[in-house]
Amino acid sequence: MHGYELRKRLYTVLGAFRTLSYGSLYPCLQDLLADGLIVEEHDEPADDDARSGTAPTGRSRAGRRSKKVYRLTADGKERLQDLLGEGGPAAWEDDGFGVHFAFFGQTRADVRLRILEGRRSRLEERMEAIRAAFTRTRERVDRYTLELHRHGLESVEREVRWLNELIASEREAGREASREPGREPGREAGAAGGQSHISDNEESS
Amino acid sequence: MHGYELRKRLYTVLGAFRTLSYGSLYPCLQDLLADGLIVEEHDEPADDDARSGTAPTGRSRAGRRSKKVYRLTADGKERLQDLLGEGGPAAWEDDGFGVHFAFFGQTRADVRLRILEGRRSRLEERMEAIRAAFTRTRERVDRYTLELHRHGLESVEREVRWLNELIASEREAGREASREPGREPGREAGAAGGQSHISDNEESS
DNA sequence: TTCGTCATGTAATGGGTTACATGATTAC
DNA sequence: GTAATCATGTAACCCATTACATGACGAA
Secondary structure (H helix, E strand, O other), rough: OHHHHHHHHHHHOOOOOOOOOOHHHHHHHHHHHHHEEEEOOOOOOOOOOOOOOOOOOOOOOOOOOOOOEEEHHHHHHHHHHHHHHHHOOHOOOHHHHHHHHHHHHHHHHHHHHHHHHHHHHHHHHHHHHHHHHHHOOOOOOOHHHHHHHHHHHHHHHHHHHHHHOOOOOOOOHHHHHHOOOOOOOOOOOOOOOOOOOOOOOOOOO | HHHHHHHHHHHHHOOOOOOOOHHHHHHHHHHHHOOOEEEEEEEOOOOOOOOOOOOOOOOOOOOOOOOOOOEOHHHHEEEHHHHHHOOHHHHHHHHHHHHHHHHHHHHHHHHEEEEEEHHHHHHHHHHHHHHHHHHHHHHOOOOOHHHHHHHHHHHHHHHHHHHHHHHHHHHHHHHHHHOOOOOOOOOOOOOOOOOOOOOOOOOOO
16 A cells, blocks of 8 residues: 555554654655565556546545555565564564564464564563552552552553453364364464454455 | 662552663753752751661661752652642643642642543544544555554543543542531542552651 | 545654773772 | 772764655545
C-alpha cells in the first residue's frame, strides 16, 4: 500500500501504543526502497480507456488513484521474517513487544511462545522490583505515590495473567497440532478463534 | 539533594513510568541553576572537627559527603507551584499525568480533581476510539491483533475505574474538609489513609 | 474556482540516550 | 593500593516530531 494508507492502518492496528508521523514514515520508506526491501509501483489500474473525459460519476471507480504504492520484495520479505524470527530481548521490551505481537499471525509458533515467555519474565522482574521498592519505602512516601505504585503493580500483574492465558492457549494449540500430523509444526495460527489469516499481500510474488 | 541521589529517587518514585539518564539530568540541573530556580550548596556538615584522621569506623558519620547539593530557591518553588497548578491538557496526557500525580501531595485539591477528571475524559475518548476501531475492523484483522485491542481496551477501562475511585475519594475528602472550617479549602491531603506528608524539603527557606 | 482531503516530501528542531572521561570515597 | 561504588560531567548521536511546502483530486 502507500504511505498515507499505511500510516492510518498502523494507527488502527497499534494505535493504542504509538502512531508514526509522516515526517518519519516517508523517509523510512525511502530508505527501505534504497535498500531494495520494497519496490515502488504506480498502480495505474489498467489504462484500457480510463482516460475518458467523462466525470467519474461519484462513488464508482473504487479506490482513489494514489501516488506511490509500495510492495515488499523477496529481500524485504526475507528481512521481515528475520526480524519476526528473532524473538530476542528486544521483542519483550515495552516497545518491541507490541509490534512483534501485532505480527504474530506471520510468526512461527515456537517464536511466538518464546516471545510471550520472555515478555512474562521481563514483567516478573519488574514486579519484583516494584514490590521491593514498595516494602523498602513503605512509610517514606505519601499516599499518592503509594497509590501510583499500587496501580502500576496491579497493571503489571494483570498483564502477566494475560500472558499466562496466551501461553496456555499457544501450548494447547501446539498439542492439538502435533496430534494431527497433517502439517509441519510451528506454522499454524494458534488456539481458539476462527478465521485468522491476515490480509497477506494478495497475489504478490 | 544531589543529582545521583535525585535520579535514584526518581526511579523509585516513577520508575515504572520512566527513568532519566545522567546525560539529561545533569545538564538539566545546570539549566535550572542558570535560571536561578535552584542553588548549589556544598553541604560540609559542620566542620567542627570532622577532619580527624581516624577512619570513620564503618557505618557512623551518617550521610556520605556528596559533591553538589541543590536546593530550590524561592523562584524555583514559585515555578514549581505554577507548574503543579496548571492542570491543563498536558497534565492528562500519558507523559504528564504520571508526573503530576506523583506531585499530588503538593498540589491544590481543586487542581487534583481537575487533573483526574481531565485524565478520565482523555481515556474515555481513547476508549471510544478503540471501540469504534473494534467494530469497524471486526472481521478484517487476525485474532492476535484483535486480542491486542481487547487487552488494550480493558487496560483503559481499568484505569478509568481507578480514576473514578480516586475522584470519589477526592470529593469525599473535599466534603469532609468543608464540614470542619478549621483550614483553608484546597490544601489538605486527601481522603482515606493516615500519614500523608511527603519529605517536604525540611527547614528550607 | 475554491476548499477540503488525500498524498508526499523536506528542514529545522528537540529531547533524549549512549559512550566516554574524570574524580572522590569506601571496602578489602 | 586497588577495586567498586558514588558522583559529575561532556560529546556524539539517534530518532522522531513539528512545521512547512507542494501537488493532485473531488465536491460545492
